[in-house]
Amino acid sequence: MVHLPGPLTRLDPARLSRLFTSRLRSPQLTSRLGVLLGAAVAVCLLTGYLSHAIQHPPAWFYWPSRPVNLYRVTQGLHVATGLAIVPLLAAKLWSVYPKLFRWPPFRDAVHAIERLSLFLLVAAALFQVTTGILNIALWYSPMSFFFTTAHYWTAWIFAGSLLIHIGVKLPIVRRALAAPARPAPPTGMTRRGLFAAVGAAVAAITVATVGQTLRPLAGLSVLGPRDPRIGPQGLPVNQTAAAAGVAAAATDPGYRLEVAGPGGTLRLSLAELAALAQHTAQLPITCVEGWSATATWTGVPIRDLVTAVGGHDGHSVRVTSLQQNSLYRVSTLPPPHAADPLTLLALRVNGEPLDLDHGYPCRLIAPNRPGVLQTKWVARIEVLP
Structure with missing residues (x-):
């Protein structure tokens, strides 16, 4: 057994926290870090909700088909800010963590509620960052739950506890930001140095990952799980035909696409x-994990198929894949996308027949949609009432 020196064995949590103090810590430092972190969190929450609403639209929600790169920008921001939050969150927690050891842990009922909201805030923030990184890496084995549902509902817990925290701390933040700067420590890192280090970490993480969305930076994005230049026909894939269990059905010589409508x-x-009239469009594939890549797609406009079975531009369209047992086997094109001439049942990409892993014999490609809704290995197209 290892015995601590005598003085340490008698330390209570409050005395222990004083062993880890720094003259850099102050309400002003914490407030400035909080403002930066709050801005990143606001962007991340807004773009994350937007992505969820596109995939699971509430009745009031409207998402246009143009501009074609809008989702590419919003989801790229979501992933980039989520990763940039990591050093900001670490610095913010470092600036306040000695207070977590104060004793007694709460003074009264109001203080207990505040401390509980703080616990929920920190726990939810760490959960969101950790699971978000695991999702970007497509590493789901450490998660014994469905990522999308857990990430979405924990975001609401995080947002609620954050609002409580802001409401409690806002007077302190206002006073701290208005106060004159404290003298810098005579030795060691300065506050300016700390902010420079955090900023450098944010910049390094961003440059090392954002190339998944910004193709000119792809060569620098050494931490990006996906290189948008690498994959069959120059495009990455998240799931192969073999993994989806569709190879036999997709290559069956008897394959027939079923198109159903009121006519x-x-x-x-x-x-x-x-043999039908073909159209070519340059559109991106944008995945929720943060990577995106542009390709030239050729195929039959969905609106032409809708018209052929008695539909019109006001209809929604349900697209079903050959893939079984998938949560994303079926996707629905709302009227703005179903009627857009750029929305295709693609047969070719970059001048070649679709690779099996890219959805052969045919796949959906629509402007301004998440990749998870760009259904591959299409079996049926149905015009909805």
Whole structure:
């Protein structure tokens, strides 16, 4: 057994916290870090909710089909700010953590509520950052829960506890930001040096990952799990046909696409689809994990198929994949996307027939949509009432 020196064995939590003090810590430092962290969190929460609403739209929600790169920008911001939060959150927690050891832990009922909200805030922040990074890396084995649902509802817990925290601390923050700066410590790191170090960490993390969205920086993004230049036909894939269990059905010579609407049902072979009027569009694939890549797609406009079975531009369209047992087997195109001439049932990409891993024999590609909704290995298209 290892015995601590005599004085340490008698320390209570309050005395222990004083062993880890720094003259850099002050309400002003914490407040400035909090403002920076709050701005990043606001962007992350807003863009994260937007992505969720696009995938699970409430009745009031409207998402346009143009500009075609809008989701690419919003989701890129979500992932970039989520990663930038890591050094900001670490610095903010460092600036206040001695207070977590104060004894007694709360003075009265009001203080107990404040401390509980603080616990929820810190726990939710760490959960969101950790699970977000695991999702970006497509590393789901450490998570025994469905990431999307847990990430979404924990974000609401985080937002609520953050509002309580801001309400409690706002007078302190206002006084701290208005107060004159404290003299810098005579030795060691200065406050300016601390902010420079945090800023450098944010910049390094951003440059090392944002190339997943900004292709010119792809070569510098050494921490990005996806290189947008690498994959079949020059495009990354998250799930192969083998992993999805569709290889046999997708390559079946008897494949027929079923298109159903108020005017009847068509069953079209791949050759019959290729014989229809084709349209070419340059559109990005943008995945929720943060990577995106632009490609040139060629195929049949969805609106032409809708018209062929008696539909019109006001209809929504349900697209179903050959893939079984997937939460994203079915996606729905709202009217703005279904009617957009850039929304295609793609047969070719970058001048070549679709690779099996990119959705052969045909896949959905629509402007301004998450990649998870760009259904691959399409089996059926249905015009909804």
